[in-house]
Amino acid sequence: MAPVLPNGRPPSGHLSISDSSGDSAIFEYLDGKLVIHHGPQYRVMTNSPTYDQQLALDTYWKLIGGDKFLPGTISAADRFARLSYNLNASPKFKDRTLAVASAFSQIRAISVPLGMSDPKRPNISSTLWRTVADDDAKRYYFESAVFPAVFWVDLAKVDLEPGASPMMLAVDPDRPVAGEVSAHFKKAQPFAWLK
Numbered sequence: 795m796a797p798v799l800p801n802g803r804p805p806s807g808h809l810s811i812s813d814s815s816g817d818s819a820i821f822e823y824l825d826g827k828l829v830i831h832h833g834p835q836y837r838v839m840t841n842s843p844t845y846d847q848q849l850a851l852d853t854y855w856k857l858i859g860g861d862k863f864l865p866g867t868i869s870a871a872d873r874f875a876r877l878s879y880n881l882n883a884s885p886k887f888k889d890r891t892l893a894v895a896s897a898f899s900q901i902r903a904i905s906v907p908l909g910m911s912d913p914k915r916p917n918i919s920s921t922l923w924r925t926v927a928d929d930d931a932k933r934y935y936f937e938s939a940v941f942p943a944v945f946w947v948d949l950a951k952v953d954l955e956p957g958a959s960p961m962m963l964a965v966d967p968d969r970p971v972a973g974e975v976s977a978h979f980k981k982a983q984p985f986a987w988l989k
Contacts, residue, residue, distance in 0.1 A: 808820055808821065808822045812927065812929060817833070817834055818834060818836050822844065824844060831845050837881060838852075840870035840871070840873050840874045842870045842871070843870070847871075848870075851871050851874065852874060852875060855878070860879030864879055868912070868918055873904040880904075881900060890928065890931060893928075894926055894928055894935060897926045898924060898944070901926070902924065905924065906918060906919065907920065907921075908922075908939045923937060923939060925937075931948075932950055933948050934946060934947050938965060938970075941967050941970040942970075944972065945975045946974055947963075947974070948974050951974075952976050952979065959981050960984045962979060
């Protein structure tokens with residue numbers, strides 16, 4: 795259970811995690827049961843359809859060849875196919891700055907533009923933020939759709955030890971932040987977990 799997001803809807807969809815070894819996992823709930831797709835080959839996800847269907851559609855588009863034609867709608871399945879192709883076709887930058895920039899450019903290219911949605915398909919809604927994790931450097935980058943600035947947290951500058959005070963960074967469109975923001979965190983009350 796989560797709060798209503800800025801688009802007026804509660805969140806839903808898949809969750810992705812990865813680590814610095816290149817391992818990753820995609821989590822989804824199907825009929826109330828947790829399904830995990832685990833392995834370095836699972837690098838792309840969108841919120842729908844189910845992940846096994848996303849993989850099947852991706853196989854279909856690989857047979858056609860993304861250099862000839864890719865689907866272009868704002869549907870999650872089309873965006874999955876485009877990102878999967880782009881990720882495989884993109885250069886593998888060794889320079890950390892270029893690698894992060896490449897990841898952001900690919901995410902922007904498949905994002906649903908602000909204000910676009912489909913009331914008949916509630917799983918399609920505007921992309922409100924983008925995140926990129928640099929696992930090796932332990933930096934987490936954010937970009938909001940409502941102001942044009944990328945900011946990041948250098949996790950080495952944040953106290954993550956047991957017993958550390960909960961901290962938060964309020965994102966205010968009237969006072970956007972940019973760059974490394976660990977010094978801007980303020981003490982906060984921890985989230986109240988549902989029982």
